[in-house]
Amino acid sequence: MSTDQRADPGLYDYWPYENRPKLTWPNGARVAFWVAPNVEFYELQPPFLAARPAWSRPEPDVLAYSLRDYGNRAGHWRMMDVMDKYGVRGSVSLNVAVCEHHPEIIEACADRNWEFFSHGIYNTRYCYGMSEDDERRIIADAFETVERHTGQKISGWLAPALTHTHSTMDLLAEAGILYTCDLFCDDQPQPVKVRDGRLISVPYSLEMNDIIVYNVSNQSPRRYAEMLKANFDQLYAEGAESGTVMCIPTHPFAVGRPQRIEAFEEALEYITGHDDVWVTTGREIAEYYYEHHYDSAAASIAAANGGS
Amino acid sequence: MGFPESYFQYPHRGYGMDQDWYEWSILPRRPKVAWPTDARVAVWVTVALEFFPLNQGSVPFRAPGGMVTPYPDLRHYTLRDYGNRVGVFRVFKLLDQLGITPSVSFNSRLAQRYPSLLANVADRGWEIIANGVDMGQLHHSGLSRDEESALVAESFGVLREMSGQPVTGWWSPARSASMNTLDLVAEHGGRYVCDWFNDDMPYPMTTGSGALHSMPLNYELDDQTVQLHYKQTENEFAEQVEDAMKVLYAESADQGGRVLSVVIHPWMSGQPHRIKALERALDSVMSHDHVWSASGVEILDAFEGQAQ
Numbered sequence: 001m002s003t004d005q006r007a008d009p010g011l012y013d014y015w016p017y018e019n020r021p022k023l024t025w026p027n028g029a030r031v032a033f034w035v036a037p038n039v040e041f042y043e044l045q046p047p048f049l050a051a052r053p054a055w056s057r058p059e060p061d062v063l064a065y066s067l068r069d070y071g072n073r074a075g076h077w078r079m080m081d082v083m084d085k086y087g088v089r090g091s092v093s094l095n096v097a098v099c100e101h102h103p104e105i106i107e108a109c110a111d112r113n114w115e116f117f118s119h120g121i122y123n124t125r126y127c128y129g130m131s132e133d134d135e136r137r138i139i140a141d142a143f144e145t146v147e148r149h150t151g152q153k154i155s156g157w158l159a160p161a162l163t164h165t166h167s168t169m170d171l172l173a174e175a176g177i178l179y180t181c182d183l184f185c186d187d188q189p190q191p192v193k194v195r196d197g198r199l200i201s202v203p204y205s206l207e208m209n210d211i212i213v214y215n216v217s218n219q220s221p222r223r224y225a226e227m228l229k230a231n232f233d234q235l236y237a238e239g240a241e242s243g244t245v246m247c248i249p250t251h252p253f254a255v256g257r258p259q260r261i262e263a264f265e266e267a268l269e270y271i272t273g274h275d276d277v278w279v280t281t282g283r284e285i286a287e288y289y290y291e292h293h294y295d296s297a298a299a300s301i302a303a304a305n306g307g308s
Numbered sequence: 309m310g311f312p313e314s315y316f317q318y319p320h321r322g323y324g325m326d327q328d329w330y331e332w333s334i335l336p337r338r339p340k341v342a343w344p345t346d347a348r349v350a351v352w353v354t355v356a357l358e359f360f361p362l363n364q365g366s367v368p369f370r371a372p373g374g375m376v377t378p379y380p381d382l383r384h385y386t387l388r389d390y391g392n393r394v395g396v397f398r399v400f401k402l403l404d405q406l407g408i409t410p411s412v413s414f415n416s417r418l419a420q421r422y423p424s425l426l427a428n429v430a431d432r433g434w435e436i437i438a439n440g441v442d443m444g445q446l447h448h449s450g451l452s453r454d455e456e457s458a459l460v461a462e463s464f465g466v467l468r469e470m471s472g473q474p475v476t477g478w479w480s481p482a483r484s485a486s487m488n489t490l491d492l493v494a495e496h497g498g499r500y501v502c503d504w505f506n507d508d509m510p511y512p513m514t515t516g517s518g519a520l521h522s523m524p525l526n527y528e529l530d531d532q533t534v535q536l537h538y539k540q541t542e543n544e545f546a547e548q549v550e551d552a553m554k555v556l557y558a559e560s561a562d563q564g565g566r567v568l569s570v571v572i573h574p575w576m577s578g579q580p581h582r583i584k585a586l587e588r589a590l591d592s593v594m595s596h597d598h599v600w601s602a603s604g605v606e607i608l609d610a611f612e613g614q615a616q
Contacts, residue, residue, distance in 0.1 A: 005363035005379050007444075014422045017394040051378045128378055162383050185386040185393055187580065206387060207579050218539050227581045234398075234580035246580075304424065 004166070011169055011183065011192050012201070013305045021296040023188055023243035025288070029278035030239025031232070032285050033271055035083060036181070036204060036249045038093040038119060038158075039076065039109075041101050042068045046124035052163075054124040068253045072102050075256020080108065082261060086268040091282040093119040093158045093181070093249070096142045099149040110150045115281040117181075118142035120160025127163040135165055139175045155283040158182060158204065173197040179286035187235060187244050189289045191298050200294065202285050203245040207231070210254040210264075221263040228267035236274060245285060246271075329490060330513045330522065340564025341509065343610055347600030348560035349553065350607045351593055352569045353410040354502075354525060355399060356532075357425065358443050358481075359418035360388045365444035371482035373532055373573075374443055388575045392422060395578020400428075402587050406594050410572075411603040413439040413479050413502075416466035423470065430471040435603035437477035437502065438463040446484035453488050460492045477502060477604045479525060491516040500608050508556070509567055510611045521612070523569075523604050530571035531586075542582040546589035553593045567607060568593065 025032050044065055046054045055061035083090060092109055094116050099106050109116070120127075120138060127135060138160075146154050157172050158181040172180060173194035180192060181204035192199040206212050208231055213219045219227070228248060235244040248267065250256075255264045272279055320326035343350050362385045364374045373388070375381040403410055412429045414436055419426040429436060440447070440463050447456055460478075468475045476499035480489060483503040493501055495517040500510070502525035513520040527533055529552055534545045549570055556566040570590070577586045593599065602610075 007361035007363050007442075008421075009362050009380060009382060009385065011382075014424070015393060016424060016428075017397045162377065164380050164382050166380070182382055183386045184383060185389040187394055206383060207581065219541070223541065230584060231579070231581035234583055238580075 025243045025278045030276040032245045032278045037090045040095045040123045043124040051128040071253030075252035079256040082265045086272045091115040096145040117156030119158045170195040173199040209249040221260040225263035225266040343565040348598040350567045350600045355412045359415045360443045368448045371443045391575025395574030398578045399574045408601045411435040413437040415442045416463040417442040439479045440481035447480045449486040494518045526569040531576040542585035546585040549589040550592045
């Protein structure tokens with residue numbers, strides 16, 4: 001555990017949502033819409049880390065372990081069918097060890113031209129208090145593993161189990177990651193302050209994340225569909241003035257249960273049924289943003305904070 | 309072994325309260341209060357703008373709504389910061405549209421971090437309420453009187469200097485308190501406190517440093533309480549606001565003016581999927597005849613001007 005605890009992570013400057021440069025998307029789309037399935041593997045007996053035990057019950061925590069394992073065995077396949085139906089390619093937030101454990105899932109996603117980005121090695125290996133060199137090993141492992149199994153060079157990052165160090169963003173930029181999903185402070189992409197190079201945040205979402213809705217906010221499936229549609233409606237309306245991003249982060253073990261899949265389908269049908277929606281992936285949003293908006297955003301942020 | 313004899317001594321057992329801060333008083337038996345322009349209900353919307361430090365303190369408890377996972381909890385830090393960057397502008401736009409004049413509470417450290425946000429509020433002429441220093445610095449009996457006095461002075465001082473307003477309303481972060489808090493608020497020029505949730509109307513308080521009033525800042529028509537802690541939906545929150553208005557409006561027919569207090573956290577209600585529900589609720593409230601949208605200090609001025 002770091003003893004140097006800061007009030008502010010120092011990753012971005014204040015940038016009010018009003019009076020920003022107009023954000024545009026391809027073909028005049030108002031909303032860049034992407035779905036990020038978390039394809040995860042939780043170890044039955046991970047090494048113990050005092051900062052955060054992996055399981056709430058004594059090992060083996062059969063209930064929690066199997067509840068998650070369901071995603072890979074059953075939920076993923078049901079979720080993928082629905083995404084196919086509405087032409088939505090996933091941006092897979094991948095515990096890269098799934099490449100070794102369940103190559104069939106990787107192959108099915110790759111066949112559909114889905115994007116893979118990294119969500120660490122396992123969701124039971126946390127980064128709290130890790131040295132920079134140790135964190136670099138995880139990042140390098142993710143690059144190497146995904147490229148070996150899919151031919152793709154990863155562009156995005158979501159820290160495993162959302163565990164970070166002070167250096168995480170610096171190390172991602174250093175390794176050539178284009179975008180992080182770890183910041184939840186905006187509905188538009190934004191530059192992230194790093195030691196060297198460039199990094200942006202692409203809005204992922206906790207509020208629209210199936211696990212947060214089902215297991216933290218304790219909402220029902222029908223309610224989830226209602227929330228997703230309301231979220232889209234607002235971002236679509238605002239997108240007429242300046243582009244927005246909506247992400248549905250999923251966990252196949254949650255969204256892919258029989259009693260829940262229809263809520264997800266209802267949202268995809270609704271969202272993709274609108275004309276001015278760019279159904280895309282995290283990497284495509286990031287690449288477009290770097291090419292068209294990064295510089296004007298950086299200038300606008302500097303101006304908002306007294307720079308030029 | 310029985311309980312000690314002292315356990316059966318009841319030193320405050322008598323008519324009224326067991327402390328001297330305020331008098332026992334029955335709401336429906338008080339003199340009627342009249343609001344300006346013959347309004348029946350004063351609508352007091354308070355927008356809470358907060359800074360939850362990444363290294364949020366937790367003495368003597370962790371302010372609810374703050375950091376949850378081990379340090380660094382970027383997840384909750386950035387979700388709360390969302391309110392100050394994005395959500396607040398959705399909320400302000402809605403208040404403008406409905407012609408609502410709110411009070412806006414600030415942690416003084418937030419004003420220092422985001423001076424343009426403080427200036428935005430001050431330029432609108434909206435009342436600023438001092439909400440302590442930040443959400444990690446609570447008021448409690450483990451602080452010496454001098455230490456707590458410094459917190460009160462810092463919060464009032466920063467906000468008065470930055471806003472040019474007298475800033476006479478006080479709301480302790482998370483409604484935390486020591487036995488000295490009321491004395492210190494009065495000593496530092498406060499006219500009212502928002503921490504007590506025991507009435508629907510203002511009422512006078514007595515302190516060692518002069519008079520104060522308690523203003524009925526709502527805890528259970530507070531979006532954080534209803535949606536984060538009680539885990540109800542934004543629609544259920546909206547219904548409760550409308551239902552409360554119905555009751556207060558009816559009571560005002562023979563009991564005099566009432567106050568409807570609604571507390572809005574932009575990190576909660578300013579999320580895309582929630583803003584429309586807030587709009588429905590406030591639109592319904594404001595569509596009554598004889599409502600008066602007013603700030604805390606305006607309500608207090610009107611209240612104090614009448615014989616009690």
